[in-house]
Amino acid sequence: MKAEIQKELKLMASIFKIGVVGFGGGTALIPVIEREVVEDQKIVEKSEYDKDVIVASITPGALPVEIATGLGKRAYGAKGMAIAAFLMAFPGVLMTVLMLSVLSKVDEKLFVQIECLSIGLTAFISCLLTQYAVKSMQEAKKESVKRFGRAFVIMIAVFILSCGKSVYNILGIKETPVFGLSTVQVLGIAFFGIFYTHCRFNIKNTLVSGITIILYILCVGKAGIIQNIYLETGLKIFMFILAIHGLYVCTRYGMSKGKRSEEELEKAGHRLTAAGFSKEMITWLLFIIILSIPAFIITKDTWIYLFRGFASSIISFGGGDAYLSVADGMFVSTGMIKENEFYSQLVSIVNVLPGSILCKTLAGIGYFIGFDIDGSVLQGYAVALAGFACSVAASGIVFCIIYYLYEKFEGIAVFKLIGRWIRPIIAGLLLNVMVSMIYQNIETGTAIGGSVVTTLIITFVIYFVNLVLMLKAKAGNGILILISAVLGIALCNGILI
Template sequence: MNKNGRLFLSMFKIGMIGFGGGTALIPVIERTVIDEYGLVTKEDYDVDVMVASITPGALPVEISAGVGRRIKGSCGLLFGAIAMALPGVMLTILFTILIGRINDLLLKQIKFIAVGIYVFIGMHLTSYISETIKSISNNESKKKCILLVISVAILVCGKNLYSIFPGDRTPVLALNTLNVFAITFFILFFTRNRFNSVKIIVTVVCSSVFVLCYCTAGIISNDFVKCSIDIVMIILSVYGILCDIKDGYEISDKTRFIHTIKDIILCICFGITLSLPALIISSSSISFLLRGLLSAVMSFGGGDAYLTVADGMFVDSGMVTKEEFYSMLAPLTNVLPGSILCKTLSGVGYYIGIEISGSVLGGLSVALAGFAISIVASCSVISLMTGLYEAFGNLNVFSELKRWIRPIVSGLLVNVILSLIVQVKHHGAEFGAEREFIFLMMAIYLVNSLVVKKYRFRNEIIVGISIILSLALCNLLVLCR
């Protein structure tokens, strides 16, 4: 099989098991495209993860687009993104069409399957964290790596950690992923990993105020203070970058911007082509397309954050009803695999198409346009940011960021592991078996770990074992209660 075939197959398979959010898939994609298929190097993959993490849009789709671009240029950019997003979108539209005919038994089995896939993803997450720490040979650097992983985990884990244990408490320091990256970039850009007493004081003060402003508890709730600290951190970050440039830096790849323009033109052509059926049905589809594009570009902070953006764009404007969005579409996008952004835009498009044309075919046409817009936005943004990185990637601040991106992601993955446990707990709560489901998850994890260690099966086999075990054990547990 050539590289194109391996690219599509690998991304499509990951898209089929894409539970747990975009960050959760970083180790899964890495294991597949590097270890299993040998499509890119570890260094190139880390760059794609870094760039995708600081851009709006669907994280796994952007990483897939970045990998595809390295293999097949502009066409690979689209090819990788489509392969990753397509399974989730197809399943969302299928279940949206059949929503009135889906019984509780089928939804229950989907949740049981999800438990097994959560275990599979959790194995990759723990392996990624372990390998990140083991890969550092220098003891001093290893200590810094472990400290960074723990620090990031402490900043983001509060909400999920409290959700696992009984009681209704609000975590003090819980930040979202975007906040963590904001602090990280500020520290690296401002200090360039060159510390003195002044930089240390400024960094500690600014970071502390930022955390107090944006933590879950909202210790500092004054909007003026929030705006002020944002502006100060941006100014200091830009100052650090300018200092790097002043040190004699030259743009490393001026031609990359030409490739970026080609990427964006191809993406626009792709979007227009797939949107033609929707535009033929009704010119009012233009409003949906523009709002969809804007919502994708505004999407920072993961899938849950995108649902808030989509609410403002499509529910508040009356394009879809609250019942359609929250009672039908939102539950599906959360329980099915794939990017929430891509699934939501496609699902919203389907409901708009049904309203416009009164037919399933019309709904599918506008859903296809929603899917196209999600791909166009993600691919265009990742191409633009990659172009900027490749032009300025030799700056000291980016070198430091490449060095520490894996420990930062590892800290975030600790929170993702906790979120998977929370999801399993919620599934168990529906059947009055919260603790039992968590113990069941741990048992499947242990079995899979032993099987992997002894037989080194491929991912497909491990996923199959996880699904079979979770289906059988969950059903048996529910029947016995």
């Protein structure tokens, strides 16, 4: 019993630590979480973690919160699920709400030091992102040279399709990138290809999938080479139909083991029962209700706020930046909060602090709703708490539903193929995230008085220090985070400011 409690505390401490230092949010935290809970703490197996990543990647909501939900659920059931999700999201939300409440009283120098800290931690996370890509290629090479070649091509193709905006920004190119596809669009292409072809590239499969994907990319790419809404919509429908047909063929004609049996699921600890599913849904419902009680007492608009918050969370595909546009439509355009509160205060804060942008933004909106009633900071905190609960629960609910479906049909061959090829796909996306984070460091460095060159030098110095300590000294995340934070503050204050 004591050992079990210690293991539970270790997992929760690891998740909380990641929540505190989670600059970059979203996809950027995949390798950070993996190194902490799989490699350093050895709390879960890599195969189980990869499964959480797959489900979180295809599910709307806050990706780090969803991964934490999976980790907590597998280890400690409904209780662990809620606690883990809470701990992942809470640090960033707490910092956001506190910063909003004291914004007019905070010395600008504090913001500068936070930005210096973010430069150091961004370099640390960038190091983990490249190591994730390297390890993914090494794993493929261990299996066979042929698999390595395919994995490498997939990773580079995903990077090329998604990196346009980030690369153009760093190079100072003002033109519109040719591709610049979103994460959702890239994953959609990948899943379509896997579902339809089953990775069997005969002449028919190659021609049909290849031509369809090329046309789709030309339609949705940033350059808008083909601007025809009817063709784009038709391609999406066509891809969906072919994907469903591929799933049917795979299941119908023996290209899988079919659905996993109840015995297999029970043995794996994931048997889908009405009682188990109901317990998880009730847990999330209670999570929202209990944390929203103060908000319900304060304002009758809490119901509307929570409904819109839940809806905005479950339609939030494409990461934090995409959620900001959704939140604008749900809360700014409808007059729930003022435009200057959202763009001049909230957006600038959520982009500089660690954690999920979705959770920070929804809680921040709640703060302004409560504060604007009669200028009470405490009322702002109360409604922000409801928004925090809503964002976490919405992400957790959708994740649990999709996770059970994935578990149930994991025996189907195409789902095995997703598990087989997800790492090079994610690796390509993470390389794009790394480029985006480097550009963000450049923006931060120049904003506090430095030049592009000196900011890049500081970033890569901290990057290589992390790389050496990681590979040679086998340093853990805690040490690397501390060193990166200290170096970020010291070097930025000594050189940039």
